[in-house]
Amino acid sequence: MSGYFSSDNALCDGGRFLIVGLPATGLSKDEVNVIREVQPAGFIFFSRNLENPLSFRNLVDQLRDLVGHEPIFTIDQEGGRVSRLKAFGSEPPGAKELGEKADLELIRAHGELTAQLLRLFGLNFNLAPVLDMDTPEREHNSLKGRSFSSDPQEVCRFARAFIEGLKSQGILCCGKHFPGYSFAPCDPHLELPQSFKSKNELEAFEWIPFRTLQNLCDSFMIAHIRNLHLDPSGLPASLSSPIIDIIRKEWHFDKLLLSDDIDMGAIINHYSLKETLELSLKAGVDILLLCHRFHLIREAAAILSALPESVKEQAARRVENFRMHLAPPLPYSQEQFQHIDHEIYALREKVLGKERAKQRSIEDGKRSPVEIF
Template identity: 35%
Template sequence: MNIEDLAGQRLMAGYDGTTLNDQLKEYIREYRVGGLIFFARNLIEPKQIEQLCRDSQAYAKDQGLPPLLIAVDQEGGPVARLKPPYTQFAGNPGIKSEEDAQEYARVMAKELLEAGFNMNMAPVMDVVPPDFDSIMIGRAFEGGPEEVARLGGYVIQYLQEYGILAVAKHFPGIGRTTLDSHLELPYSHTPRAQLEAEDLVPFQEAVKKQASGVMFSHILYTDLDPDWPASISPAIVSLLREDMGYTGIIMTDDLDMGAVAKQFPIETVIEQFMKSGSDLALICHPGPNIKTAFNIIRKGLESDPNLLAMGRASVQRMLAAKQGI
């Protein structure tokens, strides 16, 4: 791949629209994006969704690009972008057994594949402490770390057996968080030893189950990295990649969210994303940030041999995930 393709493949973009419009064509043609993420604003009914996904993949192929990762947040419960007639699930709190997980994954994968998606931003692997007013209540599996690991592991296993790339989130765990990172930057002062004994347990199972992706949170964990939120932290990327042995795609949460956008200019965020060793940057809203991110990544790859080597490794991980789609 040339530098432009290497740069663009590390971006997953959101857009406004319900068809392959000029904005979406620009993202694919000019910024060479590796993935798209669609939200309720893009998704009306099955035929339109299928056409949108099909047209996007065809246009990427025409532009000489690998297949797109086409992702959606379809957890069930309060986070379900696909509305009826797609099956509506209760989400993680409704999954109590391996049989529940398998049935969820079977139906979910069938409907997502038919619609044209190949990646689901699920399951949530966050652990909610007992009697804690967590931001993740209603989205997390019920129970302690081992039960979250068990049920989440089954969801990952079966989603991927049925043909959908699974993404475990939000590393290293946001179950103790009460502040919404869509709006502000939350801080976590949980000691590393406690994180390892509790919050990281489900993610170790995600590593074991070979989850295609792991999404990082926008929380600043002071005992792991006092300077950078997890999503752009070299220390926390190293924790997952080196200490826990994860070999799949590491991705940020949406870099347009207030937790990072209010704290740092986009230029700083993307430069730090590259230094961190993360693979895929999510920018889920249209605007200049996608162009800015592409240009910064491209310049970094051109000017720094270390960033180029890291970038090639990131794209190789993404291409490996795309082999089966």
């Protein structure tokens, strides 16, 4: 297990395919022991982990000391309502707002400032940008305000600028959510949606940003959505070999693939933990996001460890290749945080104007306590 502690504990073998969420702003003794034992590939942070800037950075540093490899530290910092770090700072403009402004320099600046903020907290990976389309159906799924445009070519232009800004400051990116939530009739946080688009229709519209930006993206996130045209068995994309084979075998994308959060209603209402983990890794996903059920981490690692080496080999290789590009942490400075936070608010004013900038977005209460991806 290159890059991991040498250990006789099989949980460590399975942990390398998990990014896990934490319950609170600090770690209990039991949680410390679980992390030491499982050695997860990385950690994802939510508003429940964010008390203040210094305590958050201390949490990141503590986690780094608990694992014997370079950990993936990630967050959903898209802008707008999906901006975790607005828990103690300014809210950046959202993708739809930036797309309506249509200023590439402002979008690139958004990427740069986002990356500077993440680096300050020791993070190295942003689960952004959204490459889905802005559609009338967005009111019924999780995408409201999170898409750059209803035009796939505009999504390509704007997402490229944002990604370039991120990567200029050393933060890796994730294009999401393949094969697309754009026309999903329901919210996957709550239930499993189904797409009725044919492969030709998807290639002609929704997949354009994914195909166009696949060489620039460091990873893709695989959605929990069913499409019988792509997989007649009805498995959601995140568990489906035929759907993931489109990326792996037709597009020749050999970089990291992550599942969307496997704690979403789209999955937990229909599949057991064992089914989810086994089907997903066998289908070609490399890392699974286990965001809200910390108590299942040991069980999840044991299930993954028991899979044949032939299933784990390629996923392990891609995880290690991804890890090689992770940026090291920068020293924390409260003054630097305040400077970046000021710049983010100034950008917000440039995009929205002074009056609209004062109005912060809120999450849809129906989705509480599960946070939007």
